[in-house]
Amino acid sequence: MKYYIIAGEASGDLHGSNLMKALKKQDTDAQIRFWGGDLMQAAGGELVMHYKERQFMGFIEVVLNLRKISGHIKFCKKDIAKFKPDVVIFIDNSGFNLRIAKWAKEQNYRTQYYISPQVWASRAGRVEKIKRDIDAMYCILPFEKAFYxxxxxxxxxxxxxxxxxxxxxxxxxxNEFREAHQLGAKPIIALLPGSRKQEISKMLGVMLSLVDDFEDYQFVIAGAPSQDFEFYQQFIKQDNVSFISNKTYDLLSISNAALVTSGTATLETALYKVPQVVCYKANAISYHIAKRIITLKFISLVNLIMDREVVTELIQGDLNKKRLKAELNAILDEKKREALFLDYYELEQKLGGKGASETTAKLIYESLIN
Structure with missing residues (x-):
């Protein structure tokens, strides 16, 4: 079978790569063409465009790059038509993917979606478009099934x-990891400022403002694979700061606490059982537009899945040195940490067991041969 997969961002690349590996187990003759990143490329297949070339965050950034985005959509449609896949598989990335899905369905391609767009967060009216344009949806969050x-x-x-x-x-x-990355013996506070330049620019400076107040710890920036060290370097003013690129999971596995930009990273941090403070700051105009259309009580996946505040969220004006310092001190306290660990274990149970990629690949393949 021929599979055309469209993913965006580092998380989509990760989940896309695992789905590709699982599809190849189901279908040994699978031909895969995709939009994604390095991990999907390593899984085998033909890369059309890297997600680094189309990363735009927030309403203003999207508006400023409309011509570029329009060009990508036009090119994607032509590429699908040329490849003639048996199925088009969309992974998250709703702004781009739902536009392609509408066209693909009109052209009678089979359409399947892995990792639902966050229609439960805003613009629920998009559900009607999904029902019209998507043959099958594979959800990864437990509350999504009831929502749909x-x-x-x-x-x-x-x-x-x-x-x-x-x-x-x-x-x-x-010990080997610390030695390889020239980390000392002090406990580690991991900084996860996001993967896009706009996120990093908004978040990292505030995170690093705490370094001199926590001399008994060392701060380590988890560099995203989509950005070079030179970009991060402009924000680093202190000596007690290290930088490790593309090793976020390894870093989390030895960290005592983390300051995390809202997104998939909050869930990754929780699954590694690392106490965290969730940070979010956007362009002021983008934030106020989003605030009008997003109806959620929380922004972090941890709190959304648990349906209560498990981790503290510092949003927009609340993300300042004073608040961040207080919340970091709180999660370094043993009592608070014990409570968080219990909540994290409950969270993991809600997410289900292993096998998401294999289950999805099996369902996709069976839908094509039946």
């Missing part, structure tokens, strides 16, 4: 692929 049922749309809850991604990674030797 309200709109008479049956979806598959397959569990969360991060369970697999983390469980399948070999354990590292902490």
């Amino acid at each position: 049922q309200k709109y008479n749309y049956e979806v598959n809850f397959v569990g969360h692929p991060l369970i697999d991604a983390i469980a399948d990674r070999p354990q590292i030797d902490e």
